Amino acid sequence: NAGVTQTPKFRVLKTGQSMTLLCAQDMNHEYMYWYRQDPGMGLRLIHYSVGEGTTAKGEVPDGYNVSRLKKQNFLLGLESAAPSQTSVYFCASSYSTGTRYNQPQHFGDGTRLSIL
Amino acid sequence: AQSVSQHNHHVILSEAASLELGCNYSYGGTVNLFWYVQYPGQHLQLLLKYFSGDPLVKGIKGFEAEFIKSKFSFNLRKPSVQWSDTAEYFCAVKGNRDDKIIFGKGTRLHILP
Numbered sequence: 001n002a003g004v005t006q007t008p009k010f011r012v013l014k015t016g017q018s019m020t021l022l023c024a025q026d027m028n029h030e031y032m033y034w035y036r037q038d039p040g041m042g043l044r045l046i047h048y049s050v051g052e053g054t055t056a057k058g059e060v061p062d063g064y065n066v067s068r069l070k071k072q073n074f075l076l077g078l079e080s081a082a083p084s085q086t087s088v089y090f091c092a093s094s095y096s097t098g099t100r101y102n103q104p105q106h107f108g109d110g111t112r113l114s115i116l
Numbered sequence: 117a118q119s120v121s122q123h124n125h126h127v128i129l130s131e132a133a134s135l136e137l138g139c140n141y142s143y144g145g146t147v148n149l150f151w152y153v154q155y156p157g158q159h160l161q162l163l164l165k166y167f168s169g170d171p172l173v174k175g176i177k178g179f180e181a182e183f184i185k186s187k188f189s190f191n192l193r194k195p196s197v198q199w200s201d202t203a204e205y206f207c208a209v210k211g212n213r214d215d216k217i218i219f220g221k222g223t224r225l226h227i228l229p
Contacts, residue, residue: 033216033217035219042206042221043206043219044219045217045218048215050215056215058216071202104150104165105162105217106161109158110159
């Protein structure tokens with residue numbers, strides 16, 4: 001049982017390049033989230049998904065796209081990377097139904113992304 | 117709109133000192149409250165959570181937090197800190213039927229040996 005796995009762990013991009021971050025969870029969680037963490041800013045929600053095939057915008061969605069084609073995977077895409085997107089990205093997942101509705105989120109180890 | 121405010125951005129204590137980290141939230145409804153810890157270079161881990169019932173909740177590693185509804189507060193406490201408690205601590209709030217959790221900006225705790 002690996003929990004939440006993020007790939008890659010590190011990446012350096014040039015401005016304008018594109019890339020996709022992958023988040024995979026093996027806990028059969030319905031909800032999945034992408035956050036970015038910047039010094040002094042805490043965690044800010046980029047996009048989230050409440051189930052397979054659904055996505056929704058969070059607090060800072062601009063410049064990012066997401067897809068949830070399979071329940072266990074949640075992809076975060078940067079179509080044209082900008083230096084302002086240099087950050088540490090965390091994926092999280094949680095249950096949402098029944099008595100497990102308000103269960104806490106489980107986090108991945110993060111992806112450190114630098115945009116030159 | 118939901119918001120979470122953590123009063124202290126950076127706290128420095130000596131080992132064995134008592135700890136209290138402040139957290140206030142803004143939300144017009146029933147809330148669920150969390151404290152997460154992030155050790156250097158690691159991901160966030162749940163310390164404790166409050167959903168309902170006893171407002172004094174106990175978490176892992178000797179931490180506890182008290183939910184005071186009238187003050188919209190959920191302060192984190194530990195009677196005697198250890199060097200290994202050096203980390204960043206995040207308070208978070210979730211409306212009872214909301215899909216999203218809102219995090220505070222975090223408090224960096226540095227324990228001097």
